Amino acid sequence: MQLITAQALLGLNVGVFYAMLSLGLAVIFGLLNIINFAHGAMYMLGAFVALIGYSYLEQWFGISLQIGFWGSLIMAPLVVGLLGIIIERTMLKRLANLDHIYGLLLTFGITLILQGLFANYFNVSGTPYPGQPEVLSGVLNLGFMYFPTYRMFAIVFSLVVCFATWYVIEHTRLGSRLRAGVENPQLTQAFGLNVPLMVTLTFGFGAALAGLAGVLAAPIYSVSPLMGADLIIVVFAVVVIGGMGSIMGAILTGLALGLVEGMTKVFYPPAANTVIFFLMVLVLLFRPAGLFGKEQ
Amino acid sequence: MPPENARELLKIENLHAWYGESHILHGMELTVHEGEVITLLGRNGSGRSTTLKAILGLVGKRTGSIRVNGTELINLPTHQIARVGKLGYCPEERGIYASLNVDENLVLPPVVAEDGMSVDEIYQMFPNLRERRKSQGSKLSGGEQQMLAIARILRTGATLLLLDEITEGLAPVILKSLNDVILKLRGKGYTIILVEQNFHFAAPLADRHYVIEHGRVVLQIAADELEAKQDELNRHLSV
Ligand SMILES: Nc1ncnc2c1ncn2[C@@H]1O[C@H](COP(=O)(O)OP(=O)(O)O)[C@@H](O)[C@H]1O
Numbered sequence A: 001m002q003l004i005t006a007q008a009l010l011g012l013n014v015g016v017f018y019a020m021l022s023l024g025l026a027v028i029f030g031l032l033n034i035i036n037f038a039h040g041a042m043y044m045l046g047a048f049v050a051l052i053g054y055s056y057l058e059q060w061f062g063i064s065l066q067i068g069f070w071g072s073l074i075m076a077p078l079v080v081g082l083l084g085i086i087i088e089r090t091m092l093k094r095l096a097n098l099d100h101i102y103g104l105l106l107t108f109g110i111t112l113i114l115q116g117l118f119a120n121y122f123n124v125s126g127t128p129y130p131g132q133p134e135v136l137s138g139v140l141n142l143g144f145m146y147f148p149t150y151r152m153f154a155i156v157f158s159l160v161v162c163f164a165t166w167y168v169i170e171h172t173r174l175g176s177r178l179r180a181g182v183e184n185p186q187l188t189q190a191f192g193l194n195v196p197l198m199v200t201l202t203f204g205f206g207a208a209l210a211g212l213a214g215v216l217a218a219p220i221y222s223v224s225p226l227m228g229a230d231l232i233i234v235v236f237a238v239v240v241i242g243g244m245g246s247i248m249g250a251i252l253t254g255l256a257l258g259l260v261e262g263m264t265k266v267f268y269p270p271a272a273n274t275v276i277f278f279l280m281v282l283v284l285l286f287r288p289a290g291l292f293g294k295e296q
Numbered sequence B: 001m002p003p004e005n006a007r008e009l010l011k012i013e014n015l016h017a018w019y020g021e022s023h024i025l026h027g028m029e030l031t032v033h034e035g036e037v038i039t040l041l042g043r044n045g046s047g048r049s050t051t052l053k054a055i056l057g058l059v060g061k062r063t064g065s066i067r068v069n070g071t072e073l074i075n076l077p078t079h080q081i082a083r084v085g086k087l088g089y090c091p092e093e094r095g096i097y098a099s100l101n102v103d104e105n106l107v108l109p110p111v112v113a114e115d116g117m118s119v120d121e122i123y124q125m126f127p128n129l130r131e132r133r134k135s136q137g138s139k140l141s142g143g144e145q146q147m148l149a150i151a152r153i154l155r156t157g158a159t160l161l162l163l164d165e166i167t168e169g170l171a172p173v174i175l176k177s178l179n180d181v182i183l184k185l186r187g188k189g190y191t192i193i194l195v196e197q198n199f200h201f202a203a204p205l206a207d208r209h210y211v212i213e214h215g216r217v218v219l220q221i222a223a224d225e226l227e228a229k230q231d232e233l234n235r236h237l238s239v
Protein backbone atom coordinates (compact mmCIF):
# COMPACT_ATOMS: atom_id res chain seq x y z
CA MET A 1 0.00 0.00 0.00
CA GLN A 2 2.80 2.37 0.98
CA LEU A 3 4.58 1.48 -2.22
CA ILE A 4 1.50 2.35 -4.23
CA THR A 5 1.02 5.70 -2.53
CA ALA A 6 4.68 6.50 -2.90
CA GLN A 7 4.59 5.63 -6.58
CA ALA A 8 1.39 7.63 -6.99
CA LEU A 9 3.08 10.69 -5.51
CA LEU A 10 6.17 10.16 -7.64
CA GLY A 11 3.88 9.75 -10.62
CA LEU A 12 2.11 12.96 -9.69
CA ASN A 13 5.52 14.60 -9.50
CA VAL A 14 6.18 13.58 -13.10
CA GLY A 15 2.60 14.51 -13.92
CA VAL A 16 2.99 18.13 -12.83
CA PHE A 17 5.85 18.51 -15.29
CA TYR A 18 3.72 17.02 -18.05
CA ALA A 19 0.89 19.32 -16.99
CA MET A 20 3.00 22.48 -16.96
CA LEU A 21 4.55 21.74 -20.32
CA SER A 22 1.37 20.64 -22.07
CA LEU A 23 -0.38 23.66 -20.54
CA GLY A 24 2.20 25.95 -22.16
CA LEU A 25 1.79 24.14 -25.46
CA ALA A 26 -2.00 24.40 -25.23
CA VAL A 27 -1.89 28.12 -24.44
CA ILE A 28 0.45 28.76 -27.36
CA PHE A 29 -1.51 26.56 -29.73
CA GLY A 30 -4.82 28.06 -28.70
CA LEU A 31 -3.73 31.61 -29.34
CA LEU A 32 -1.15 31.36 -32.10
CA ASN A 33 -2.12 28.17 -33.81
CA ILE A 34 1.51 27.17 -33.60
CA ILE A 35 2.78 23.80 -32.50
CA ASN A 36 5.83 24.89 -30.57
CA PHE A 37 8.37 22.13 -30.97
CA ALA A 38 10.92 24.29 -29.18
CA HIS A 39 8.96 23.92 -25.94
CA GLY A 40 11.30 21.16 -24.74
CA ALA A 41 14.32 23.30 -25.55
CA MET A 42 12.82 26.13 -23.51
CA TYR A 43 12.37 23.76 -20.58
CA MET A 44 16.02 22.76 -20.96
CA LEU A 45 16.99 26.42 -21.19
CA GLY A 46 15.15 27.17 -17.94
CA ALA A 47 17.17 24.50 -16.16
CA PHE A 48 20.41 25.84 -17.62
CA VAL A 49 19.64 29.39 -16.57
CA ALA A 50 19.33 28.03 -13.04
CA LEU A 51 22.55 26.03 -13.32
CA ILE A 52 24.58 28.82 -14.92
CA GLY A 53 23.21 31.38 -12.51
CA TYR A 54 24.28 29.21 -9.60
CA SER A 55 27.64 27.84 -10.72
CA TYR A 56 29.07 29.62 -13.75
CA LEU A 57 28.49 33.36 -13.54
CA GLU A 58 31.88 34.06 -11.98
CA GLN A 59 33.83 31.53 -14.02
CA TRP A 60 32.33 32.57 -17.38
CA PHE A 61 31.40 36.17 -17.10
CA GLY A 62 33.56 37.32 -14.22
CA ILE A 63 30.46 38.40 -12.29
CA SER A 64 30.82 37.53 -8.65
CA LEU A 65 27.19 36.75 -8.18
CA GLN A 66 25.37 33.56 -7.39
CA ILE A 67 21.72 33.30 -8.26
CA GLY A 68 20.12 30.81 -5.92
CA PHE A 69 17.17 28.56 -6.52
CA TRP A 70 14.57 31.14 -5.50
CA GLY A 71 16.15 33.77 -7.66
CA SER A 72 16.16 31.33 -10.57
CA LEU A 73 12.46 30.67 -10.14
CA ILE A 74 12.05 34.31 -11.19
CA MET A 75 15.05 34.78 -13.48
CA ALA A 76 14.66 31.70 -15.65
CA PRO A 77 11.04 32.34 -16.71
CA LEU A 78 12.00 35.94 -17.48
CA VAL A 79 14.98 34.95 -19.62
CA VAL A 80 13.15 32.15 -21.42
CA GLY A 81 10.01 34.26 -21.82
CA LEU A 82 12.08 37.05 -23.34
CA LEU A 83 13.70 34.62 -25.76
CA GLY A 84 10.20 33.41 -26.66
CA ILE A 85 9.10 36.98 -27.33
CA ILE A 86 12.11 37.58 -29.58
CA ILE A 87 11.47 34.34 -31.48
CA GLU A 88 7.80 35.22 -31.95
CA ARG A 89 8.45 38.80 -33.04
CA THR A 90 11.30 38.08 -35.43
CA MET A 91 10.37 34.68 -36.85
CA LEU A 92 7.05 33.07 -35.98
CA LYS A 93 5.12 36.24 -36.82
CA ARG A 94 6.14 35.84 -40.45
CA LEU A 95 4.59 32.38 -40.58
CA ALA A 96 1.23 33.51 -39.23
CA ASN A 97 -0.80 32.74 -42.33
CA LEU A 98 0.95 29.55 -43.35
CA ASP A 99 0.26 25.91 -42.60
CA HIS A 100 1.09 24.49 -39.12
CA ILE A 101 3.94 22.53 -40.60
CA TYR A 102 6.07 25.64 -41.14
CA GLY A 103 5.85 26.71 -37.51
CA LEU A 104 6.64 23.17 -36.47
CA LEU A 105 9.69 23.03 -38.74
CA LEU A 106 10.94 26.43 -37.61
CA THR A 107 10.63 25.58 -33.93
CA PHE A 108 12.21 22.19 -34.60
CA GLY A 109 15.18 24.04 -36.13
CA ILE A 110 15.37 26.35 -33.12
CA THR A 111 15.38 23.27 -30.89
CA LEU A 112 18.35 21.76 -32.74
CA ILE A 113 20.27 25.03 -32.53
CA LEU A 114 19.67 25.42 -28.79
CA GLN A 115 20.52 21.80 -28.08
CA GLY A 116 23.65 22.00 -30.19
CA LEU A 117 24.70 25.20 -28.47
CA PHE A 118 24.44 23.73 -24.99
CA ALA A 119 25.89 20.38 -26.01
CA ASN A 120 28.98 22.34 -27.02
CA TYR A 121 29.59 23.52 -23.46
CA PHE A 122 27.91 20.93 -21.26
CA ASN A 123 28.07 17.21 -20.78
CA VAL A 124 25.24 15.51 -22.64
CA SER A 125 24.88 12.96 -19.85
CA GLY A 126 23.98 15.75 -17.43
CA THR A 127 25.33 18.04 -14.72
CA PRO A 128 23.75 17.94 -11.26
CA TYR A 129 22.22 21.20 -10.01
CA PRO A 130 23.73 21.95 -6.62
CA GLY A 131 21.46 24.83 -5.69
CA GLN A 132 18.56 23.08 -4.02
CA PRO A 133 17.77 25.21 -0.98
CA GLU A 134 18.37 23.89 2.51
CA VAL A 135 14.74 24.21 3.61
CA LEU A 136 13.58 21.92 0.83
CA SER A 137 16.11 19.15 1.46
CA GLY A 138 15.37 16.06 3.48
CA VAL A 139 12.10 14.22 3.74
CA LEU A 140 8.65 15.16 4.83
CA ASN A 141 6.67 13.06 7.28
CA LEU A 142 3.21 12.67 5.78
CA GLY A 143 2.01 10.57 8.71
CA PHE A 144 1.62 7.38 6.74
CA MET A 145 4.86 7.69 4.79
CA TYR A 146 7.93 9.79 4.14
CA PHE A 147 8.32 11.77 0.93
CA PRO A 148 11.17 13.97 -0.32
CA THR A 149 10.41 17.56 0.71
CA TYR A 150 11.61 19.04 -2.56
CA ARG A 151 9.39 16.82 -4.65
CA MET A 152 6.39 17.74 -2.53
CA PHE A 153 7.27 21.39 -3.04
CA ALA A 154 7.55 20.87 -6.82
CA ILE A 155 4.11 19.21 -6.90
CA VAL A 156 2.36 21.92 -4.90
CA PHE A 157 4.13 24.80 -6.63
CA SER A 158 3.36 23.47 -10.11
CA LEU A 159 -0.26 22.79 -9.25
CA VAL A 160 -0.65 26.36 -8.03
CA VAL A 161 0.93 27.72 -11.22
CA CYS A 162 -1.22 25.51 -13.46
CA PHE A 163 -4.50 26.34 -11.78
CA ALA A 164 -3.65 30.02 -11.53
CA THR A 165 -3.04 30.04 -15.28
CA TRP A 166 -6.32 28.28 -15.88
CA TYR A 167 -8.11 30.76 -13.63
CA VAL A 168 -6.65 33.77 -15.38
CA ILE A 169 -7.57 32.48 -18.82
CA GLU A 170 -11.07 31.31 -17.97
CA HIS A 171 -12.21 33.75 -15.30
CA THR A 172 -10.60 37.16 -15.64
CA ARG A 173 -11.01 40.18 -17.90
CA LEU A 174 -7.54 39.58 -19.32
CA GLY A 175 -8.45 35.97 -20.06
CA SER A 176 -11.67 36.91 -21.81
CA ARG A 177 -9.70 39.33 -23.98
CA LEU A 178 -7.30 36.56 -24.91
CA ARG A 179 -10.17 34.24 -25.75
CA ALA A 180 -11.83 36.95 -27.80
CA GLY A 181 -8.58 37.57 -29.65
CA VAL A 182 -8.43 33.88 -30.51
CA GLU A 183 -12.02 33.68 -31.67
CA ASN A 184 -12.21 36.83 -33.78
CA PRO A 185 -8.90 38.68 -34.01
CA GLN A 186 -10.17 41.25 -36.54
CA LEU A 187 -13.18 42.41 -34.54
CA THR A 188 -11.20 42.34 -31.31
CA GLN A 189 -8.68 44.71 -32.92
CA ALA A 190 -11.49 46.92 -34.16
CA PHE A 191 -12.68 47.28 -30.56
CA GLY A 192 -9.28 48.69 -29.74
CA LEU A 193 -7.32 45.73 -28.37
CA ASN A 194 -3.81 45.17 -29.60
CA VAL A 195 -4.11 41.52 -30.58
CA PRO A 196 -0.61 41.09 -32.06
CA LEU A 197 0.87 42.32 -28.80
CA MET A 198 -1.36 39.94 -26.83
CA VAL A 199 -0.19 37.10 -29.04
CA THR A 200 3.47 37.95 -28.51
CA LEU A 201 3.09 38.20 -24.76
CA THR A 202 1.17 34.96 -24.63
CA PHE A 203 3.91 33.18 -26.51
CA GLY A 204 6.37 34.65 -24.05
CA PHE A 205 4.21 33.44 -21.18
CA GLY A 206 3.99 29.91 -22.61
CA ALA A 207 7.77 29.87 -23.01
CA ALA A 208 8.18 31.20 -19.47
CA LEU A 209 6.06 28.32 -18.14
CA ALA A 210 8.44 25.88 -19.83
CA GLY A 211 11.40 27.73 -18.35
CA LEU A 212 9.82 27.58 -14.91
CA ALA A 213 9.28 23.84 -15.26
CA GLY A 214 12.94 23.56 -16.18
CA VAL A 215 14.06 25.27 -12.97
CA LEU A 216 11.78 23.03 -10.92
CA ALA A 217 13.20 19.98 -12.66
CA ALA A 218 16.84 20.98 -12.16
CA PRO A 219 17.24 19.71 -8.57
CA ILE A 220 15.45 16.43 -9.40
CA TYR A 221 16.93 15.42 -12.73
CA SER A 222 20.38 16.36 -13.83
CA VAL A 223 20.63 19.32 -16.18
CA SER A 224 21.43 18.19 -19.70
CA PRO A 225 21.16 19.62 -23.23
CA LEU A 226 18.87 16.75 -24.16
CA MET A 227 16.58 16.81 -21.11
CA GLY A 228 13.90 18.66 -23.06
CA ALA A 229 14.14 16.49 -26.15
CA ASP A 230 13.41 13.36 -24.12
CA LEU A 231 10.50 14.93 -22.30
CA ILE A 232 8.84 16.80 -25.14
CA ILE A 233 8.05 13.63 -27.07
CA VAL A 234 6.06 12.32 -24.10
CA VAL A 235 4.44 15.74 -23.64
CA PHE A 236 3.30 15.73 -27.25
CA ALA A 237 1.69 12.36 -26.61
CA VAL A 238 0.01 13.90 -23.55
CA VAL A 239 -1.29 16.72 -25.72
CA VAL A 240 -2.60 14.31 -28.34
CA ILE A 241 -4.40 12.34 -25.64
CA GLY A 242 -5.86 15.44 -23.98
CA GLY A 243 -6.73 17.19 -27.20
CA MET A 244 -5.30 20.52 -28.35
CA GLY A 245 -6.80 23.75 -27.19
CA SER A 246 -8.37 22.94 -23.83
CA ILE A 247 -6.53 24.53 -20.90
CA MET A 248 -8.06 22.40 -18.17
CA GLY A 249 -7.78 19.38 -20.46
CA ALA A 250 -4.04 19.88 -20.78
CA ILE A 251 -3.59 20.15 -17.01
CA LEU A 252 -5.76 17.18 -16.07
CA THR A 253 -4.37 14.93 -18.78
CA GLY A 254 -0.81 15.77 -17.75
CA LEU A 255 -1.50 14.93 -14.12
CA ALA A 256 -3.44 11.77 -14.95
CA LEU A 257 -0.82 10.42 -17.30
CA GLY A 258 1.92 11.03 -14.75
CA LEU A 259 -0.12 8.95 -12.32
CA VAL A 260 -0.73 6.25 -14.91
CA GLU A 261 2.98 6.08 -15.58
CA GLY A 262 3.75 5.87 -11.85
CA MET A 263 1.21 3.09 -11.32
CA THR A 264 2.52 1.16 -14.28
CA LYS A 265 5.92 1.19 -12.58
CA VAL A 266 4.35 -0.70 -9.67
CA PHE A 267 2.27 -3.20 -11.56
CA TYR A 268 4.17 -3.82 -14.76
CA PRO A 269 7.50 -1.97 -14.77
CA PRO A 270 8.61 -2.89 -18.31
CA ALA A 271 5.66 -0.93 -19.76
CA ALA A 272 6.24 2.23 -17.74
CA ASN A 273 7.99 4.05 -20.55
CA THR A 274 5.53 3.08 -23.24
CA VAL A 275 2.15 3.13 -21.53
CA ILE A 276 1.51 6.74 -22.53
CA PHE A 277 2.19 5.99 -26.19
CA PHE A 278 -0.06 2.96 -25.98
CA LEU A 279 -2.85 5.17 -24.62
CA MET A 280 -2.15 7.67 -27.37
CA VAL A 281 -2.76 5.02 -30.00
CA LEU A 282 -6.05 4.05 -28.34
CA VAL A 283 -7.19 7.67 -28.17
CA LEU A 284 -6.25 8.27 -31.79
CA LEU A 285 -8.25 5.22 -32.81
CA PHE A 286 -11.38 5.92 -30.80
CA ARG A 287 -11.44 9.66 -30.14
CA PRO A 288 -9.11 11.36 -32.58
CA ALA A 289 -9.77 14.89 -31.27
CA GLY A 290 -8.49 13.85 -27.83
CA LEU A 291 -10.28 13.38 -24.52
CA PHE A 292 -10.99 17.10 -24.02
CA GLY A 293 -10.83 18.19 -27.65
CA LYS A 294 -13.87 19.18 -29.66
CA GLU A 295 -14.69 16.92 -32.59
CA GLN A 296 -14.74 18.99 -35.74
CA MET B 1 -32.64 66.82 -36.72
CA PRO B 2 -29.35 68.34 -35.56
CA PRO B 3 -28.92 72.11 -35.78
CA GLU B 4 -27.83 73.53 -39.13
CA ASN B 5 -24.47 74.58 -37.81
CA ALA B 6 -23.61 71.24 -36.14
CA ARG B 7 -19.93 70.29 -36.31
CA GLU B 8 -18.66 67.89 -38.92
CA LEU B 9 -17.85 64.80 -36.88
CA LEU B 10 -16.80 62.41 -39.64
CA LYS B 11 -15.45 63.46 -42.99
CA ILE B 12 -14.45 60.89 -45.57
CA GLU B 13 -12.78 62.08 -48.76
CA ASN B 14 -11.66 60.17 -51.82
CA LEU B 15 -11.61 56.87 -49.93
CA HIS B 16 -10.40 53.83 -51.86
CA ALA B 17 -10.27 50.35 -50.39
CA TRP B 18 -9.04 46.98 -51.53
CA TYR B 19 -9.36 43.36 -50.42
CA GLY B 20 -6.19 41.85 -51.82
CA GLU B 21 -6.32 42.65 -55.51
CA SER B 22 -9.98 43.60 -55.67
CA HIS B 23 -10.58 47.32 -55.64
CA ILE B 24 -13.91 47.83 -53.82
CA LEU B 25 -14.28 51.48 -52.83
CA HIS B 26 -13.69 54.04 -55.58
CA GLY B 27 -13.48 57.51 -54.10
CA MET B 28 -16.11 57.41 -51.35
CA GLU B 29 -17.15 60.83 -50.01
CA LEU B 30 -19.16 61.10 -46.80
CA THR B 31 -19.82 63.81 -44.23
CA VAL B 32 -21.61 63.19 -40.96
CA HIS B 33 -22.42 65.92 -38.48
CA GLU B 34 -22.42 65.55 -34.76
CA GLY B 35 -25.72 64.06 -33.55
CA GLU B 36 -26.83 63.04 -37.03
CA VAL B 37 -28.22 59.66 -38.01
CA ILE B 38 -27.44 58.75 -41.60
CA THR B 39 -27.94 55.60 -43.61
CA LEU B 40 -25.91 53.93 -46.28
CA LEU B 41 -28.32 52.37 -48.73
CA GLY B 42 -27.56 50.31 -51.79
CA ARG B 43 -27.80 46.92 -53.39
CA ASN B 44 -25.99 43.92 -51.99
CA GLY B 45 -22.32 44.13 -52.82
CA SER B 46 -22.32 47.87 -53.42
CA GLY B 47 -19.67 48.46 -50.75
CA ARG B 48 -21.60 49.65 -47.69
CA SER B 49 -20.07 47.19 -45.24
CA THR B 50 -16.69 47.79 -46.80
CA THR B 51 -17.06 51.50 -46.09
CA LEU B 52 -17.46 50.77 -42.37
CA LYS B 53 -14.61 48.28 -42.45
CA ALA B 54 -12.39 50.76 -44.25
CA ILE B 55 -13.03 53.32 -41.50
CA LEU B 56 -11.82 50.73 -38.97
CA GLY B 57 -8.87 49.53 -41.01
CA LEU B 58 -10.38 46.08 -41.52
CA VAL B 59 -9.68 46.03 -45.28
CA GLY B 60 -6.49 44.96 -47.00
CA LYS B 61 -5.47 48.45 -48.07
CA ARG B 62 -7.07 51.90 -47.99
CA THR B 63 -6.14 55.34 -49.27
CA GLY B 64 -7.73 58.77 -49.05
CA SER B 65 -8.80 60.59 -45.94
CA ILE B 66 -10.96 59.64 -42.96
CA ARG B 67 -11.15 62.35 -40.33
CA VAL B 68 -13.04 62.24 -37.07
CA ASN B 69 -13.21 65.60 -35.32
CA GLY B 70 -10.41 66.70 -37.59
CA THR B 71 -8.09 63.82 -36.64
CA GLU B 72 -6.85 61.72 -39.57
CA LEU B 73 -7.40 57.96 -39.09
CA ILE B 74 -6.18 56.62 -42.40
CA ASN B 75 -2.66 55.73 -41.26
CA LEU B 76 -3.53 54.42 -37.81
CA PRO B 77 -3.34 50.71 -37.00
CA THR B 78 -6.76 49.13 -36.44
CA HIS B 79 -6.40 48.76 -32.68
CA GLN B 80 -5.95 52.52 -32.21
CA ILE B 81 -8.82 53.68 -34.39
CA ALA B 82 -11.69 53.00 -31.99
CA ARG B 83 -9.98 54.98 -29.27
CA VAL B 84 -8.82 57.93 -31.38
CA GLY B 85 -12.10 58.24 -33.25
CA LYS B 86 -14.33 57.28 -30.30
CA LEU B 87 -15.93 54.74 -32.58
CA GLY B 88 -18.19 51.82 -31.80
CA TYR B 89 -18.66 49.09 -34.38
CA CYS B 90 -21.43 46.57 -34.74
CA PRO B 91 -20.50 44.21 -37.58
CA GLU B 92 -22.93 42.67 -40.04
CA GLU B 93 -22.42 39.16 -38.66
CA ARG B 94 -22.86 40.64 -35.14
CA GLY B 95 -19.57 39.23 -33.93
CA ILE B 96 -20.79 37.90 -30.60
CA TYR B 97 -18.00 35.80 -29.11
CA ALA B 98 -19.30 32.26 -28.73
CA SER B 99 -16.76 31.36 -26.07
CA LEU B 100 -17.63 34.36 -23.89
CA ASN B 101 -20.80 34.77 -21.86
CA VAL B 102 -23.08 37.81 -22.08
CA ASP B 103 -21.32 39.68 -19.27
CA GLU B 104 -17.92 38.98 -20.77
CA ASN B 105 -19.07 40.04 -24.23
CA LEU B 106 -20.49 43.20 -22.76
CA VAL B 107 -17.31 44.32 -21.02
CA LEU B 108 -14.90 43.11 -23.69
CA PRO B 109 -14.54 46.27 -25.79
CA PRO B 110 -12.23 48.63 -23.93
CA VAL B 111 -13.51 52.02 -22.86
CA VAL B 112 -12.57 54.64 -25.48
CA ALA B 113 -13.98 57.75 -23.83
CA GLU B 114 -15.56 58.88 -20.59
CA ASP B 115 -19.31 59.05 -20.13
CA GLY B 116 -20.12 55.65 -21.57
CA MET B 117 -23.20 53.92 -20.21
CA SER B 118 -22.70 51.78 -17.12
CA VAL B 119 -23.45 48.07 -17.17
CA ASP B 120 -26.53 48.77 -15.04
CA GLU B 121 -27.87 51.40 -17.42
CA ILE B 122 -27.29 49.05 -20.31
CA TYR B 123 -29.17 46.23 -18.62
CA GLN B 124 -32.00 48.66 -17.94
CA MET B 125 -32.13 49.44 -21.63
CA PHE B 126 -31.87 45.73 -22.57
CA PRO B 127 -33.66 43.84 -19.78
CA ASN B 128 -33.64 40.57 -21.75
CA LEU B 129 -29.87 40.55 -21.69
CA ARG B 130 -29.77 40.88 -17.94
CA GLU B 131 -31.67 37.64 -17.58
CA ARG B 132 -29.10 35.91 -19.75
CA ARG B 133 -26.00 37.40 -18.21
CA LYS B 134 -24.28 34.06 -17.68
CA SER B 135 -25.29 32.43 -20.98
CA GLN B 136 -22.59 31.71 -23.52
CA GLY B 137 -22.71 33.92 -26.60
CA SER B 138 -23.38 30.87 -28.73
CA LYS B 139 -26.64 30.16 -26.85
CA LEU B 140 -28.33 33.48 -27.63
CA SER B 141 -31.13 33.98 -30.14
CA GLY B 142 -30.55 36.23 -33.16
CA GLY B 143 -32.39 39.12 -31.54
CA GLU B 144 -30.47 38.77 -28.28
CA GLN B 145 -27.20 38.67 -30.16
CA GLN B 146 -28.11 41.83 -32.01
CA MET B 147 -29.06 43.66 -28.83
CA LEU B 148 -25.81 42.54 -27.20
CA ALA B 149 -23.79 43.65 -30.22
CA ILE B 150 -25.23 47.15 -29.86
CA ALA B 151 -25.19 47.16 -26.07
CA ARG B 152 -21.51 46.40 -25.77
CA ILE B 153 -20.41 49.45 -27.74
CA LEU B 154 -22.53 51.75 -25.59
CA ARG B 155 -20.40 50.90 -22.57
CA THR B 156 -17.23 52.15 -24.25
CA GLY B 157 -18.19 55.80 -24.40
CA ALA B 158 -18.03 55.76 -28.20
CA THR B 159 -20.04 58.63 -29.66
CA LEU B 160 -19.96 57.61 -33.32
CA LEU B 161 -21.71 54.28 -33.89
CA LEU B 162 -21.23 52.24 -37.05
CA LEU B 163 -24.13 49.78 -37.24
CA ASP B 164 -24.14 47.27 -40.08
CA GLU B 165 -27.47 45.68 -41.05
CA ILE B 166 -28.79 45.45 -37.52
CA THR B 167 -32.26 44.42 -38.71
CA GLU B 168 -31.11 41.52 -40.86
CA GLY B 169 -33.09 38.35 -40.24
CA LEU B 170 -34.98 39.61 -37.18
CA ALA B 171 -38.68 39.26 -36.39
CA PRO B 172 -40.98 42.35 -36.53
CA VAL B 173 -41.40 42.53 -32.76
CA ILE B 174 -37.63 42.75 -32.38
CA LEU B 175 -37.43 45.39 -35.09
CA LYS B 176 -39.82 47.40 -32.98
CA SER B 177 -37.51 47.32 -29.98
CA LEU B 178 -34.47 48.00 -32.16
CA ASN B 179 -36.30 51.02 -33.49
CA ASP B 180 -36.87 52.19 -29.91
CA VAL B 181 -33.21 51.68 -29.11
CA ILE B 182 -32.01 53.76 -32.06
CA LEU B 183 -34.50 56.50 -31.19
CA LYS B 184 -33.24 56.56 -27.61
CA LEU B 185 -29.63 56.73 -28.77
CA ARG B 186 -30.51 59.53 -31.14
CA GLY B 187 -32.13 61.36 -28.28
CA LYS B 188 -28.97 60.96 -26.23
CA GLY B 189 -26.98 62.67 -28.97
CA TYR B 190 -25.11 59.75 -30.49
CA THR B 191 -23.97 60.09 -34.10
CA ILE B 192 -25.00 57.00 -36.03
CA ILE B 193 -24.24 55.47 -39.42
CA LEU B 194 -26.77 52.80 -40.27
CA VAL B 195 -26.10 50.40 -43.11
CA GLU B 196 -29.57 49.18 -43.95
CA GLN B 197 -31.34 46.87 -46.34
CA ASN B 198 -34.66 47.56 -44.68
CA PHE B 199 -35.58 51.03 -45.92
CA HIS B 200 -38.85 51.10 -43.98
CA PHE B 201 -36.91 50.65 -40.80
CA ALA B 202 -34.31 53.28 -41.66
CA ALA B 203 -36.41 55.99 -43.28
CA PRO B 204 -38.11 57.40 -40.17
CA LEU B 205 -34.89 57.24 -38.13
CA ALA B 206 -32.41 59.01 -40.37
CA ASP B 207 -31.62 62.63 -41.13
CA ARG B 208 -29.97 61.84 -44.42
CA HIS B 209 -29.48 58.91 -46.76
CA TYR B 210 -26.52 58.08 -48.95
CA VAL B 211 -27.02 55.68 -51.83
CA ILE B 212 -23.89 53.68 -52.65
CA GLU B 213 -23.19 51.99 -55.96
CA HIS B 214 -19.96 50.32 -57.02
CA GLY B 215 -18.07 51.74 -54.09
CA ARG B 216 -19.04 55.39 -54.39
CA VAL B 217 -21.91 57.68 -53.46
CA VAL B 218 -24.38 58.14 -56.31
CA LEU B 219 -27.18 59.94 -54.51
CA GLN B 220 -27.68 61.90 -51.35
CA ILE B 221 -31.14 62.54 -49.92
CA ALA B 222 -32.14 64.56 -46.90
CA ALA B 223 -35.10 63.29 -44.90
CA ASP B 224 -37.36 66.10 -46.13
CA GLU B 225 -36.54 65.36 -49.78
CA LEU B 226 -37.53 61.72 -49.51
CA GLU B 227 -40.92 62.11 -51.09
CA ALA B 228 -39.63 64.16 -54.02
CA LYS B 229 -36.77 61.78 -54.75
CA GLN B 230 -38.59 58.52 -54.05
CA ASP B 231 -38.62 57.42 -57.70
CA GLU B 232 -34.95 58.07 -58.18
CA LEU B 233 -34.21 56.18 -54.97
CA ASN B 234 -36.31 53.22 -56.03
CA ARG B 235 -34.49 53.08 -59.33
CA HIS B 236 -31.15 52.83 -57.53
CA LEU B 237 -32.29 50.23 -55.05
CA SER B 238 -34.31 47.98 -57.35
CA VAL B 239 -32.55 44.88 -58.49
N1 LIG C 1 -13.34 39.86 -47.41
C1 LIG C 1 -13.57 40.13 -48.71
N2 LIG C 1 -12.67 39.74 -49.65
C2 LIG C 1 -12.88 40.02 -50.95
N3 LIG C 1 -13.96 40.64 -51.42
C3 LIG C 1 -14.88 41.06 -50.54
C4 LIG C 1 -14.74 40.82 -49.15
N4 LIG C 1 -15.81 41.33 -48.51
C5 LIG C 1 -16.59 41.87 -49.46
N5 LIG C 1 -16.03 41.70 -50.68
C6 LIG C 1 -16.58 42.20 -51.95
O1 LIG C 1 -16.67 43.60 -51.87
C7 LIG C 1 -17.85 44.06 -52.48
C8 LIG C 1 -18.63 44.93 -51.51
O2 LIG C 1 -19.04 44.14 -50.42
P1 LIG C 1 -19.79 44.74 -49.17
O3 LIG C 1 -19.12 45.98 -48.75
O4 LIG C 1 -19.90 43.65 -48.18
O5 LIG C 1 -21.21 45.07 -49.80
P2 LIG C 1 -22.56 45.48 -49.07
O6 LIG C 1 -22.31 45.57 -47.62
O7 LIG C 1 -22.93 46.78 -49.67
O8 LIG C 1 -23.54 44.41 -49.41
C9 LIG C 1 -18.63 42.83 -52.94
O9 LIG C 1 -18.39 42.66 -54.31
C10 LIG C 1 -18.00 41.70 -52.17
O10 LIG C 1 -18.01 40.52 -52.92
Ligand SMILES: [Mg+2]
Pocket (backbone or CB within 6 Å): B048, B049, B050, B092, B165
Ligand atom coordinates in the same frame (compact mmCIF):
# COMPACT_ATOMS: atom_id res chain seq x y z
MG1 LIG D 1 -23.02 44.40 -46.11
